[in-house]
Amino acid sequence: MLITDPFDGDRLREECGIFGAINASDAAAATALGLHALQHRGQEAAGIVSFDGQEFYARRGAGHVAENFSAAGAIAELPGFMAAGHVRYSTTGGAGLRNVQPLYAELASGGFAVAHNGNISNARSLRDDLVRRGAIFQSTSDTEVIIHLVATSRYPTTTDRLIDALRLLEGAYSLIVMTPEGMIACRDPLGIRPLVMGRIGEAVVFASETVALDIVGGEFVREVEPGELIRVDFDGRLTSLRPFGNHSPRPCIFEHVYFSRPDSVFAGRSVYEARKAIGGELAREAPVEADLVVPVPDSGVPAAIGYAAASGIPFELGIIRSHYVGRTFIQPSDGARHAGVKRKHNANRGLVEGKRIVLIDDSIVRGTTSMQIVEMMRDAGATQVHFRVASPPTAHSCFYGVDTPERSKLLAARMELEPMRAFIQADSLAFVSIDGLYRAVSGAGRDGARPGFCDACFSGEYPTALTDLARREGKLAQLSFPVEKVA
Template structure:
């Protein structure tokens, strides 16, 4: 999440989701922290490697040895930058935190790579952030008027300045004071000379879990990162909770924001989290299978094969196949050695990206009626190309089934989605979408079916259990930086394309 320069009225381009030409929803980042470990930086690097799917464009690790803070930040993957002993040796100390991120337009460059660091009156302050502060422009404008000088275009830096200018006596109280002024979604790992603080926003929109390995306390965006470093899962950090761990290992829990109904992001179950993670007490893999089962019950198809769009469509396709009795087959093979679309040098290379990532298994699909299972449709361009790829491979029919409801609204809580005008489901009804991607039929799991898959009876309209704004437009917080005009547009119905 970035704040553009100079400040402008309304919402700058790099805060408008969709600063890239990818046709997939993307998490913005993942965080990992450990305190009380001799090899803290090495453990953070390993944990970040397990979270690489949450951010593949930049990585940073900061550490503290009881006297000094150290930092190493770079563009690229974890393995590219932290696989050598020399790199880890630059980060001594028993406390360390790290961050993997995606950037949006205007937000790339080392100055935005986290963790961010500042020397405050109370000492060093390092912060890693997953999420999005939805009133960051408003806050930054006020801070700049009061003399603040920003070194990055990240919304995370707003928190640093709010802490620095707070008049409360203790650092913890200053931090809480700062968080009371921000809105939106955040999971934060903060390091100070006194220890580590991990916290989630009051609605728990972005995930954060806590574990232990020996005498060390570990925090991570997903449980899979705990597994990889050999830490035992203790619990999730509760919505609105601040967990304070001192340098001597004392753990204190604070709940300064009262009790509010949690609204964790439901798309963690659909796509963002690794299938071997546990989210909100449920296996992501099992939930995705259950979504496929719901799809089969709600939208059956007369077909010969169930084919996932790899890799994210695989668990749902297994569930669909088991429920429907239609055989599951890998009718599409994915290459895992293809770079991201937007870094390719020409338009022709970008257009060829789908074929370089996915190739039809012609021997299986030729002459067959196919049910294609994918996690979502964003702009629709990838679905169009994959459906055509199946037809080119000889499939006689292609029926598309999507393991989430139509994505009809943008996310402003730390997920990189296109602006609403570029979301296919905001412009067309399902029948028109099916025609656009040239499928013989198209269906999405219902919102109630999605809730049943995650273990809820249905979506309670007056108090939904998750943040599902990308499907429903029901944003659980105010969105100050959108401005009144944009707020009104969010509430207006979008004319459907016939």
């Protein structure tokens, strides 16, 4: 029986990743390489669409980038000097090849391809209205709503039709759009989802993270600003448009905690340095007498280094991770069903035996994995296991492109701190405060009136309207502070 690795089931999934290149002699090859660097953001499927000046070409498939674009001839099927690619986990719409991006459609103005990172929180409402007006959908993805809105807009140019469509959207999006005229990259007015711009010689590239620019040999130019559209034509001309007015940016703070690769730069800050600083804040806020600081690999490593440096407790790799366990595996027997964590993590017994351990992890979601890791440390002979978390309690679901469980399954939504500690069976449990998290990533505490990040998964304060959620619940979504309207 093929099942999902239980360790992955107790993690927040990393949304999606997008990459695009225009005026590149090997655009599809560069895009495939960029997607390799973004593989951590989505491992269910990958796709690339290219354009050679006359025709659009597409290749999509389930699984990793290497499974779809490393075989001989795969890139040869994608000729042209412009290409966009996408890696995904399913958030809105679910899995299935019909939802694998970039999505492509033939509009009256010609071909139109779009790669989308994020989630449209009023997609169901928009879709229902479009269907009533005669639209026929080929996927269940919220991204296809954007295509239909562009197709039905009455504005004369593709750029104006895209802007017209985006004015109707709620939620979060970073988009890379390809048309016969060139490439458009844009970001939602609050900048919730990331997007950066770079260059490879004369080619312009866009990516979800700076690490993708590094991997393809590109030079980082700048972030695509919140609410900005950057249009690039085949003569290399760049045009920056800001059609949505000025808003206070709210980039997702969980990019610093977990989603981005540590060798990326997000919101002007090294992700690695931010995670070490979070660990330092955690050590100051929640000290404990112990012999070793042990990270839960790999995401807990930078925070554990910061915790060890601030506390003076030695850092050690008390858990060793196998890098050869994929997201799925064959379950050989019922008895092995409880060994899911050990397939991926194993205690370094000679190091932890007889020691008081501080375990550092990036987050607690359902709590089952945390409980199993604590048990593993005790089985290896640790005398005390203190659990420290490099983010505040995740007590609210995300509606902006992160695949979180429903709120009733989040441990922090069901329990206060002491019951959580008892559930995971640790000797003590502490989370970094939301002020401490802000100090670590931005140098100042959280301004409750104007938070500098989207932190709704911790605070429950959603920065946009949530129309589809309100419809499902049969009431208006209750927001904790006023929402800035898109002009």
